[in-house]
Amino acid sequence: MDFSFLFQSISPLTISDLFHQFAPLTITGLALGAIYGLIALGYTMVYGVLQLINFAHSEVFMFGTFAVAWVVVFFHGTSSTSQGLFSTLGLLAICLVAAMLTSAAIALLVERVAYRPLIRKGAPKLIILIAAIGASFSLSEIMGLRDQIVGWFGLKDNLSNYVSQARNVYSSPITIDPHGLFSIGNYRVTDVDLLTIGAAIVMMAFLDQFVRRTRLGRGIRSVAQDPESAALMGVNATRVVQVTFLIGGLMAGAAATLYMIRIGTTRQNAGFIFGVKAFTAAVMGGIGNLRGALLGGLVLGVAENWGAALFGTNWKDVVAFVLLVLILLVRPTGILGESLGKARA
Amino acid sequence: MLLEVQGLCVNYGHIEAIRDISFGVEQGEITALIGANGAGKTTTLKTISGLRKVRRGKIVFDGKDITHAPTYERVKMGISQSPEGRGVFPGMTVRENLDMGAYARTDRKTAAYQQDLERVFQLFPRLEERVNQAGGTLSGGEQQMLAIGRALMARPRLVLLDEPSMGLAPRLIQQIFSIITEINDQGTTVLLVEQNASQALRRAHQAHVLETGEIVRSGTGAELSGDESVKAAYLGGDL
Structure with a gap:
């Protein structure tokens, strides 16, 4: 076999590029990874408690991104502007609350409709997984049909700002201009980078303490470790x-807000790629492990950026998944390994 | 009667695990269920706790029908259990495990809670020494102590103990049984499931013998200890 094609894109130029671009690639990779990590928390927690993958979690995230876009349209209108992060902080705070509430509501709906009835009946795990996949498709398609749905209620004119061209890319009318704050190497770290990475770490720390210290947190850990004992x-x-x-x-709602600050556009299937990446991050860090989810996200985000620089953007997913396979070959339970149950944290 | 089990039938799939079992647990007493492996003792306890579905029959606790109540409701009413295989939470410290025992209590910040914790440490000084150690790293005997201590932290009216002597060294078995008597003397009603029939019968006020899912003999602990067929089947004939 001839694998030389793999290295064709590596010329001395791109390697020196990687070297030159090391700081920006790493920092923007961390920021991207922080978003993966926040989404990954949802996968990993549900897995820890139920030993099931919540395939609908990507749609939980996607609804959050729309909540952000809608809040911006509602308060700002549809005229496109470009603004700095600090002049929009108030609006972003409202977006954050709206996205967290929307995503939480969708997550609770999925639990109530797709999980609880089947768990109560003692259905096999495979059946529940398929129900979750069904919920994922349904939610995505409902978002894709939103202009028709509001049409049924005669609201099309009132809500046109929110629903137009339902299957197309939906852009937030405000794009955030990042401002450089200080330099690391040759990269000006921006306020958006700091906000993204900082928010993920704060959320993570908060969740970690919640699971470790509160009564409800102990309840979650007990169900993860031994459901029957927990019931007793x-x-x-x-x-x-x-x-x-x-x-x-x-957490997915918070991730959705950071995603919209960074990327600014969403669509009805925006959850899919980020969902797959976040799930990969959760497995990479050790599924069921909260700290592992964030660490996996950060590793994945950085690996993708380095991979894109080395081999070209088309190869970044390949690099990410090869890395996943390599990590699992060495450590089959992921980087941090323990499950939510076994983890002392 | 604190607990009444009436005509209880429980199935695992198509297999009848227990058939038409009836017995009562008197307030303040130790009641023992003895019998061989697979006789249905553990199933009976799990059903009383609500972990197994009742096919027929009734469970009445303190005058209330709890046949279909969820497990957590039963814990709130005062039934706690130290399960077969101990069910210690491996990733939680001894202290966290004990706190889990009190999960259903609303007075966790009060002096009464501290008293109960001290009482458990008094019964099992070993647990106090290991209070910050993870449950999964304890020895079998220590895990058994933790499981019983955790069940007591619920401040139960009725505590169900499933094979508390299983896998323990003989000296430790003696100790566990005297602690069970002590718990009972302090006012907690005990329903005990044991394969170690001689110890169980010595400690129990009332006892029932289970065979293949049915109660075949009942009486006081002393009566059953003297029963020829019980001696032959469960006491090795030389008590």
Whole structure:
């Protein structure tokens, strides 16, 4: 076999590029990875408690991105402007709340409709996974049909700003201009970078403490470690599962806000790629492990950026998934390995 | 009668695990269920806790029908269990495990809670020594102590103990059984499932013998200890 094609894109120029671009690639990779990590928390928590992958989590995130876009249109109108981060902080705070609430509501809906009835009936895991995939498609298509749906209620004119061209890319009318704050190497770190990475770390720390220190957090860990024993302690497993979906939804909503600040556009299938990446991040860090989810996200984001610089943008997903396979070959349970249950944290 | 089990039938798929079992647990007493492996003892306890579905029959606790109540409701009413295989949370410290025992209580910040914690440490000084160690790293005997201590942290009215002596060294078995008597003396009603029939019968006020899902003999602990067929089947004939 001739693999020389793999290296054709590596010329001395691109390697020196990588060297030259090391700081910007790493920092923007971390910022991207922080978003992956926040979404990954939802996958990893649901897995920890139910040993099931919530395939609909990508749509939970996607609804959050639309909530952000809608809030911006609602308060700002549709005239496109470009503004700095600080002049829009108030608006972004409202966006954050709206996105977290929207994503949490969708997550709770998925739990109530696709999971709880099947769990109660003792359905096999495969059936529940398929129900989750069904929920994922349904939610994505509902978003894709939103202009028709408001048409049925005669609201098309009132809501046209929010629903027009439902299957197309939907852009937030405000694009955020990042401002450089200080330099690392030859890269000016921007306020948007700091906000993204900082927000992810703060959320992570908060969640970590919640799971470790509070009564409800202990309830979540107990169900993850031994559901039957947890029931004997008086833990209401249904409530714990609900809280787990709720937290996953809140984190996905926060991720959606950061995503819209960074990327600015969304569409009805925007969740898919980010969902797959976030799930990869969760597996990479050790599925069921909260800190692992964030670490996996950061590693994945950086790896993608380095891969894109080395081999070209088309290869960045290949690099990311090859890295996943390599990590799993060495550590089959992921970088940090432990499950939510076993983790002391 | 604190707990009444009436005509209880429980299935695993098509297999009848217990058939038409009836017995009662008197307030303040130790009641023992003895019998061989697979006789249905553990199933009976799990059903009383609500972990198994009842096919027929009734469970009444303190005058209330709890046959279909969810497990967490039963814990709130005062039924706690130290399960078979101990069910210690491996990734939680001893202290966190004990806190889990009190999950259903609303008075976790009060002096009463501290008292109960001290009482558990008094019964099992070993647990106090290991209070910050992860449950999964304890020895089998220590895990058994933790499981019983955790069940007591619920401040239960009825505590269900499933094979508390399983896998323990003989000296430790003696110790666990005297602690069970002590717990009972302090006012907690005990329903005990044991394969170690001689110890169980010595400690129990009332006892029932289970065979293939049915109660075949009932009586006081002393009566059953003297029963020839019980001696032959469960006591090795030389008590």
